[in-house]
Amino acid sequence: MNANFRTLMQTFAFVGASTFACVSTAWVNPADIVQASTSVDSNALFSDQGPLYFTPQEPTSNQPITVTLRASAGNLSSANVVVYNTASGSTTYYPMSLEGNDVNGVYEFWSATLPATSNTEYYYFQANDGSSTVYYNASGATSTAYPTPTFSGNQWNTYDDFVISPNFSTPSWAQNGVMYQIFVDRFFDGDVSNDVTNGEYSWYGHPTVQLSWGQDPELGDPGGADQVAFAGGDLEGVADKLNYIEHTLGANILYLSPVFTANTNHKYDVQNYFQVDPHFGGNSALETLISDAHNTLDNAGQQGRVILDGVFNHTGASNSWFTSAQSSQSSPYYNWYTFTNWPSQYATFAGVSNLPKLNYGSSSLQNEILSVADTYLEPPFDADGWRLDAPGHIGANGYDPEANGNYNDPTNHAFWESFRQSVKSVNPNAFIFGEWFEGSQPEEWLNNGNQWDGSVNYNGFLQPASEWITGYDDGFNANSISPTTLESWLVGTLNSVPRAAQLAQVNELSTQDVPRFAERAAETINYKTYTTPSGGTVTYPYGGTPNLWKDYLGAFLQFTYVGIPTIYYGDEYGMMGGGNNDAGKRWTFDWSQVANGGNSVFQLYQQLIAMRHQYPALTDGSFMPLVADDNSNIFAFARMDGQQRIIVVLNNSNGTETETIPVYEAGSPYNSSFTNITPLVGGASEASSVSVDGQGNISVTVPGHYAEILVQQGGPLTAVSTNPAPLVAGQQATITYNGPLASTASSLTMHWGYNNWNGITNTVMTRQSNGEWTAVITVPNGSVLNAAFEDSNGDWDNDNSQNYNFPISS
Numbered sequence: 001m002n003a004n005f006r007t008l009m010q011t012f013a014f015v016g017a018s019t020f021a022c023v024s025t026a027w028v029n030p031a032d033i034v035q036a037s038t039s040v041d042s043n044a045l046f047s048d049q050g051p052l053y054f055t056p057q058e059p060t061s062n063q064p065i066t067v068t069l070r071a072s073a074g075n076l077s078s079a080n081v082v083v084y085n086t087a088s089g090s091t092t093y094y095p096m097s098l099e100g101n102d103v104n105g106v107y108e109f110w111s112a113t114l115p116a117t118s119n120t121e122y123y124y125f126q127a128n129d130g131s132s133t134v135y136y137n138a139s140g141a142t143s144t145a146y147p148t149p150t151f152s153g154n155q156w157n158t159y160d161d162f163v164i165s166p167n168f169s170t171p172s173w174a175q176n177g178v179m180y181q182i183f184v185d186r187f188f189d190g191d192v193s194n195d196v197t198n199g200e201y202s203w204y205g206h207p208t209v210q211l212s213w214g215q216d217p218e219l220g221d222p223g224g225a226d227q228v229a230f231a232g233g234d235l236e237g238v239a240d241k242l243n244y245i246e247h248t249l250g251a252n253i254l255y256l257s258p259v260f261t262a263n264t265n266h267k268y269d270v271q272n273y274f275q276v277d278p279h280f281g282g283n284s285a286l287e288t289l290i291s292d293a294h295n296t297l298d299n300a301g302q303q304g305r306v307i308l309d310g311v312f313n314h315t316g317a318s319n320s321w322f323t324s325a326q327s328s329q330s331s332p333y334y335n336w337y338t339f340t341n342w343p344s345q346y347a348t349f350a351g352v353s354n355l356p357k358l359n360y361g362s363s364s365l366q367n368e369i370l371s372v373a374d375t376y377l378e379p380p381f382d383a384d385g386w387r388l389d390a391p392g393h394i395g396a397n398g399y400d401p402e403a404n405g406n407y408n409d410p411t412n413h414a415f416w417e418s419f420r421q422s423v424k425s426v427n428p429n430a431f432i433f434g435e436w437f438e439g440s441q442p443e444e445w446l447n448n449g450n451q452w453d454g455s456v457n458y459n460g461f462l463q464p465a466s467e468w469i470t471g472y473d474d475g476f477n478a479n480s481i482s483p484t485t486l487e488s489w490l491v492g493t494l495n496s497v498p499r500a501a502q503l504a505q506v507n508e509l510s511t512q513d514v515p516r517f518a519e520r521a522a523e524t525i526n527y528k529t530y531t532t533p534s535g536g537t538v539t540y541p542y543g544g545t546p547n548l549w550k551d552y553l554g555a556f557l558q559f560t561y562v563g564i565p566t567i568y569y570g571d572e573y574g575m576m577g578g579g580n581n582d583a584g585k586r587w588t589f590d591w592s593q594v595a596n597g598g599n600s601v602f603q604l605y606q607q608l609i610a611m612r613h614q615y616p617a618l619t620d621g622s623f624m625p626l627v628a629d630d631n632s633n634i635f636a637f638a639r640m641d642g643q644q645r646i647i648v649v650l651n652n653s654n655g656t657e658t659e660t661i662p663v664y665e666a667g668s669p670y671n672s673s674f675t676n677i678t679p680l681v682g683g684a685s686e687a688s689s690v691s692v693d694g695q696g697n698i699s700v701t702v703p704g705h706y707a708e709i710l711v712q713q714g715g716p717l718t719a720v721s722t723n724p725a726p727l728v729a730g731q732q733a734t735i736t737y738n739g740p741l742a743s744t745a746s747s748l749t750m751h752w753g754y755n756n757w758n759g760i761t762n763t764v765m766t767r768q769s770n771g772e773w774t775a776v777i778t779v780p781n782g783s784v785l786n787a788a789f790e791d792s793n794g795d796w797d798n799d800n801s802q803n804y805n806f807p808i809s810s
Helices: 235-240 242-249 282-294 320-327 363-375 410-426 458-469 483-494 548-560 591-597 600-614
Strands: 012-015 019-022 065-072 078-085 091-095 097-101 107-114 121-128 133-137 140-142 150-152 155-157 162-164 179-182 253-256 260-262 270-276 305-310 339-341 352-356 385-388 431-434 524-531 537-545 564-568 622-629 634-640 644-651 657-661 673-676 689-691 698-702 706-713 720-723 732-737 748-754 758-764 773-778 784-791 804-809
Touching: 065 078, 065 121, 078 107, 091 107, 097 720, 097 804, 235 242, 235 253, 235 282, 242 282, 242 591, 242 600, 270 282, 270 363, 282 305, 363 410, 410 431, 458 483, 458 548, 483 622, 483 634, 548 600, 548 644, 548 706, 564 600, 591 600, 622 657, 634 657, 644 657, 644 698, 689 698, 698 706, 720 784, 732 748, 748 773, 758 773
Parallel strands: 179 253, 179 564, 253 305, 305 385, 385 431
Antiparallel strands: 012 019, 065 107, 078 091, 078 121, 097 107, 121 133, 121 162, 133 140, 150 155, 260 270, 524 537, 622 634, 634 644, 644 706, 657 698, 673 689, 673 706, 720 732, 732 773, 748 758, 748 784, 784 804
16 A cells, blocks of 8 residues: 555445445544634745636636635635726625645645626735735735735736736637747748849938848948848748748748838838838739648648738838828828928937838828738738737827837727727737837736737746846846746736736747847857948947857747747747847848758757647646746746646756756645656757655756756646535536546545535546546535545545545535
C-alpha cells in the first residue's frame, strides 16, 4: 500500500457480506469542515481568468460567470467576490462556496457564480479567516481593501482588479494562430520588373535608390535617402514564400506592413487608400496573395490569414485629399485636415510635415475611412483584419489625444466603436488590434469590448521580456530587471484587460519600430560610420556577435506565454540590425539562414510552433508564476487547463542552474511525473522526464539562457467535484473523482452516505477516457453528502481523514 496516498487503513469495517460501518476515528463532522486558522495565508491565494478559474471564458450578457479562488486548505472561514458595476456605480459582495480540496490536500477552492451582466464589471476577492481579512486581485494580496475604480486625469484607475466584459469575444483563429509580420520591401523580391529604380522619382529632394538584396539599407540619412531606398520586395514575393511561412516555419497569420501607394519604402505616408502600390504588384497581387493564403493550411491544419496595416491617423502630404485641401479651401477634403495657417501650416503627426494629421471632427472623413476598412474585408480582397497604426492619436481638429496623455478622448473612442461595428458587420470573424507604445495597457480601448480585439503588446510583453533577457529596453537603453520584477510586470499587465483580449494580445520580440531583439541580445555590438548629406559622419550600431542562447530564451518565453506569438520576419533566425535607426530595424531577409534546415535558432522556432499547436494549455491555460529567483536568475511558471499541466522553467543566467520548483502549487499530484517536451538545439541536453517528490516539488537542471518545458495530464482543481454544484436533494448528480488513486486504479468504488454517514452506499465508478472516474447517484434528502474512495488494492482516499463532504440544497 502506498504510504503517500491519502490512505485510511481499516476506515471501514464490513458488517456481514454487503454492509459496512464507518469507524468514528475516520469521520469528520461536516459542520467543522471550514476551520479558519489564526491568519489568512496570503501566499496561498491565487486566481486568474484561465478556464479553471473563470468560466465561460468569453461570457455573453446572458451567461452567469463562475469565478474561483484558491486558498490554503482549512485556512478560510468565508470568502466573497467584490464586484463593481461601471454602469450603476454600485459595489456588490457575492458570498463564495467551498468546493473542496486539491489532490494533495494542500489547497481548498472557493467559487461563486455571478449573475449575468450587460455592463463592464471589475472584481476582486475578500478572504476571511474569522478574525482577519485579506484582499486579492490581479496585483496580488493585501490587507487593505481595494478602492472603488475611479476615473481621474482622463484615465480609469481600476487598481488591477479583474475585468468582466460581456459580449466581448475575439476570433478563435487569432487566439490559436502564430503570426508572422512582414516588412514587404525587405522580405522577398518576387517580380523584379516592378522594382523601384535609381532616380525613378524624388521625395523632398531625395532621389530613389535601388538597393541590391542584402545591401545595408542605412545610407547615413535617416530622414531622407534612407526612406526612399528600395530593395524590391513585393506581394508576389510574399506569395512565393507562403510555403516557407506556413509549412517550413509553421506560422499561419500574415501581418503585412502598409501596402497602399506611397512614396517611401515603409508606406506609412499613404497616397491612395484604394490602390495597392504598383511596386508591390498592385491590387491584383494583394487579391492573389490573400486567396492563396486562404487556400493554404499550415502544419496544424489551420487556414492561412492576412492582416493589413491601417494607417488612419494621417496620410502622406502627396495624398490627393491633402493636395486638394491645400489648393482650395472650398475643396471637399479641406475639413479632413486641420490648417492653422492655410495652406502651409497644418496639424501633423509627431511634427513630421510629410504626415498631415487627419481630422476626425469630420463625419465625411470618418465615413471614408470606414469605407476603406470595409473594402479590403470584402471581395475581391477578403482580408482577415486590421492592425491599426497610431490609433490612440486619432482626434478632432488637430488634437492628438495620446500625445497629450488623454486616453478617453470622446472623438477617438466614438470612432473606434464605429470602426468595430462596421468591420464586424462585414466580417464578424475579422481581427482588429491596435499599436500601443505607452507604458500602460490600452484598457480604455479593450475593457469595454467594443473597440479593438487586442494590441501590439509592447508594455505587456516586448518591454519586460527585453529588459530581463537582454538588459536593454525597446529603445536600446541599458535597463535590466530581475525575475521578481518580470513576474509582477507580466501578471499585472496580463490581468488588466478582459480574458478575450488577453488571448488576443500580439506578443513580439521585435517590430519595425524597435531595434532587433538579436541586436539587443548580442554578445558584442559592432559599429559602422556613415557619411551624412552635410559631409559629416555618424556612427551607428551595425550587427555584431550574436548570443544565440539569448535568442533561444526569448523564443521560449514568447511561445509559452499568454497571447499570440508574433514573429517579426528574420527573428526566426536571429536577424540582427542597425540599432535605433528605422532602416536598421528593416534589413533584407537573408534566405541563406533558413536554407538546408536553417540555423539552430530557426530550428528552435520550428519546434516551438509545433509544440504550441500540440499543447492547447499554452494557448488557453492559466498563467501561474511558481519561482522568481533573483539569485539564480530563474523564472518558472505553469500553464494549465482541464487537460494539461505545463511547467516552464527559464534560466537567464550564463551557466547551468539547478532549481527546485513547487509544482504542487499548480496541482501536480505528489509522486507523479512529468514528460520533458523541450525542443533541444545548440547542443542542449536535459532529462527526458522529471519526478515529483512526496512534497510536491521537482528539481530541474537547465542550461544557461535556455528553458525546460514539462507536461503532465491536467484535470479539475478539486480531487472530487459534483455536477450540479451544489447538489440538489432528490435529483441525479454526477460525481467525478480525479484524486491520487485515479491514475493507478484498475477499479474504483465510491463509498458514500449523508448527514454523518447515514444510508451508506457502495457505488462502482467508471473510468473516462481522460483518466477521471465518474459515478451517477441520486442525491439523498439531507444537508451534506459524505464520500470516500477505495481502489482494487484496498487503498483509500478520504481527503486526509476529513472525508469529502458536499452541501445538499433542498
